[in-house]
Structure formats: structure tokens, C-alpha cells
Amino acid sequence: MEIDSRFLSTGLLLVATIIVAKLISAFIVPKSRKRVPPFVKGWPLIGGLVRFLKGPIFMLREEYPKLGSVFTLKLFHKNITFLIGPEVSAHFFKAPETDLSQQEVYQFNVPTFGPGVVFDVDYSVRQEQFRFFTEALRVNKLKSYVNQMVSEAEVCVVGGMLVGACLVLFLLLFLLLLLVIDLICWFLTLMCNRSLLVFNLIIANRNLLSYFILD
Numbered sequence: 774m775e776i777d778s779r780f781l782s783t784g785l786l787l788v789a790t791i792i793v794a795k796l797i798s799a800f801i802v803p804k805s806r807k808r809v810p811p812f813v814k815g816w817p818l819i820g821g822l823v824r825f826l827k828g829p830i831f832m833l834r835e836e837y838p839k840l841g842s843v844f845t846l847k848l849f850h851k852n853i854t855f856l857i858g859p860e861v862s863a864h865f866f867k868a869p870e871t872d873l874s875q876q877e878v879y880q881f882n883v884p885t886f887g888p889g890v891v892f893d894v895d896y897s898v899r900q901e902q903f904r905f906f907t908e909a910l911r912v913n914k915l916k917s918y919v920n921q922m923v924s925e926a927e928v929c930v931v932g933g934m935l936v937g938a939c940l941v942l943f944l945l946l947f948l949l950l951l952l953v954i955d956l957i958c959w960f961l962t963l964m965c966n967r968s969l970l971v972f973n974l975i976i977a978n979r980n981l982l983s984y985f986i987l988d
Contacts, residue, residue: 810843810854820847833857870896 813836815821824832825846833855836844842861845854856862865873876899879892886892891902908914 810845811840813840813844813846815847819849822848875899 813821813824813832816823821832825848832846837857842858843854843856845852847853856865874896876892876896882891883893891899891906894902
């Protein structure tokens with residue numbers, strides 16, 4: 774009971790600390806004068822995780838008429854801000870790097886291009902590299918990549934077929950090995966049984982011969 778009371782006291786102290794910290798941040802810490810988007814209503818700590826997992830499209834359709842084109846969804850300690858419609862989505866593409874930084878958001882895309890390029894470099898270097906990508910991704914350039922893409926796809930398909938054939942062959946050889954081992958065990962068992970039978974017949978004959986001699 775003493776241990777349970779300690780755990781209960783610790784939990785109550787933790788909850789009280791969180792509540793006090795929230796109150797301090799809400800009333801004492803000065804708020805920014807900038808307008809912030811409205812928040813989607815959610816549960817404490819997890820925020821709108823439940824609604825988001827049920828279907829983000831349905832959530833957006835429900836919140837858009839109520840909150841407008843720009844609103845924020847809280848997921849644990851992260852905030853996700855949605856910009857819906859052409860009149861507000863332009864801010865996402867044209868905002869300066871000081872307002873919207875791409876490098877932190879697109880870290881998951883670093884393995885796609887490799888380290889030291891695109892989203893793994895500073896903004897100025899990334900803008901220079903984007904010019905090369907823009908030129909390489911034009912329609913006439915993309916058409917010239919078709920033959921190379923087809924050849925690489927064919928190589929991948931053939932390679933996959935070879936790997937599959939090797940796996941099937943390995944499986945057949947493994948089954949054949951098991952069959953050979955089984956036949957060898959059966960043969961050895963048969964030979965042992967025959968040897969044991971012959972040995973028993975010899976012993977029986979010797980016993981019978983000794984019986985007649987003794988008589």
C-alpha cells in the first residue's frame with residue numbers, strides 16, 4: 774500500500790506540474806502578435822490523432838467549412854498546418870526560407886538524391902541545384918530517358934527471374950539431398966537389421982549345437 778501511495782503521489786505531482794506549466798505559458802508568457810491559424814479540436818496530449826487516423830480527407834472536409842482555408846492540427850508535440858485552396862497554397866511555394874524551411878521537412882527524402890545534394894544542403898546551394906533538375910525534367914528530356922528506363926526495368930526483371938530460378942533450383946537440390954539422406958538411412962537400417970538377424974541365427978545355432986554336444 775505504501776508503494777501504491779508513492780506512485781499515486783508521483784503521478785498527481787506530475788499532472789499538477791503539467792497544469793501549472795500550461796497556465797504559466799498561457800497567462801504569463803507573452804503571446805506573439807502574429808495571427809496564428811485556428812486549431813482543430815482534439816484530445817489532450819495526443820491532439821487530433823484519432824480523427825487523423827480515421828481518415829485525413831474526411832477530417833479536412835469537416836473542418837474546412839468551420840475553420841477556413843488555413844488551420845492547424847496538433848499531433849502529440851507536432852503541429853501540422855493545412856493550406857487549402859489556390860488563394861493560400863501560394864504561400865507554401867513562395868514563402869521565404871526564413872518562414873518555411875524545406876530542409877527539416879524533407880529530411881526523409883535525403884536518401885533519394887543522396888547526401889550533400891538537394892535537401893541536404895543550404896538553401897542557396899539547393900536553389901542552384903534545382904535549376905539543373907528543372908532542365909533535366911523538361912518534357913523533351915524525359916522522353917529521352919524512356920529507352921534507358923525500359924532497359925533498366927528489363928534488367929531488373931531478368932535479374933529477378935534469375936534470382937527466383939536460383940532459389941527454386943536450390944530448393945530442389947535441398948529436397949533431393951533430403952531424399953538421398955533418407956534413402957541412405959533406410960539402407961543402413963536395413964543392413965543393420967539383416968546383420969542383427971544373421972547374428973541372432975548364429976547365436977541360436979551355436980546354442981543348439983552346444984545342446985546336442987552336451988547331451
